Amino acid sequence: MLKLGITRGLSKINPSVWQPIIKSDFFTSTCQNTGTLHFEREWKPPINVKGWPSKLHARHSIYRVVGRELGPTELKVILTKDSLEFGVAGEVLVLEKMIGRSMINKGEATYASPENLEKFASHSINKSPQTTTGRRLLLWLRTTQLECPMRSDVSWVMTPAIAARGLQRAHNLVVAENALELPDYPITSDNPDSWSQHDIKISVNGIDTITVKMNIIQWNKENKNL
Structure with missing residues (x-):
């Protein structure tokens, strides 16, 4: 079980000056490699008196992972250069995210955003009467x-x-x-x-x-x- 927070030296912390960074019982964190992680407090704080804040201690900053959501594994791109492996310039493809990002980094493709789709729709290549298969x-x-x-x-x-x-x-x-x-x-x-x-x-x-x-x-x- 993965836990985040303070696990050592709790007796050295002065509760009167310590303020927890996260005051919610649940929160999420998005990471590039692990996706979205959902956390929950390991020890929930006691119910506070009405009008008074909850008395939080150092152990209340320890959270555990209760769920994980992976992001999309594919990426929609527009080819900007001809490629024997993938297609011809102006073609819209759905590739693996790693391959798509690599091609974007090399200048061989761009993100298939609404703006880019509109831009390439008016490109002279797409106005050719030749089919995509014919161009390939x-x-x-x-x-x-x-x-x-x-x-x-x-x-x-x-x-x-x-x-x-x-x-x-x-x-x-x-x-x-x-x-x-x-x-x-x-x-x-x-x-x-x-x-x-x-x-x-x-x-x-x-x-x-x-x-x-x-x-x-x-x-x-x-x-x-x-």
Whole structure:
């Protein structure tokens, strides 16, 4: 049992000059690490005579913990910078309090207060017709090296359908054939230059088109599941 107050030297205290700090039988204390603690006097003071204050002694300043309330463990924030792990700028997320405070300290997010929500609602990013999921995909495409595994023991000619299938196998990325544009030169298994990087264009929701590099690699036993 946790007790707060004076536990030693009670006989040395002059009751005529000692005044307790807390005069209530119950009180609460809020701490950053332990939440809100509720305290109760260990020894309650006697009932006072009407018109006269209670006679409090040193032992009446000893309290014990009778309850504990933990604060919220999550924090609602607005991302101010793009993050591959959490989302894109302007997105409102609910994160663990420790992670949210760390991102706020680094300048990667801010508190989702009514004022900040109103501020970011008028931001140019949120006025874009692109969806949040589309913006996340664009961020991933800009920071990822795409690979398309192809077999070297058979003849093939690269088409949007084959490229889409290869990206799905390698990255679990589903791209429609009409949303993928290959270079204007042929890419075949017979051409040694085909086994290299190529610039392809991917359209996201028909709104934004991004040019990314796709590296054609040889399929082997190590990546046979691709």
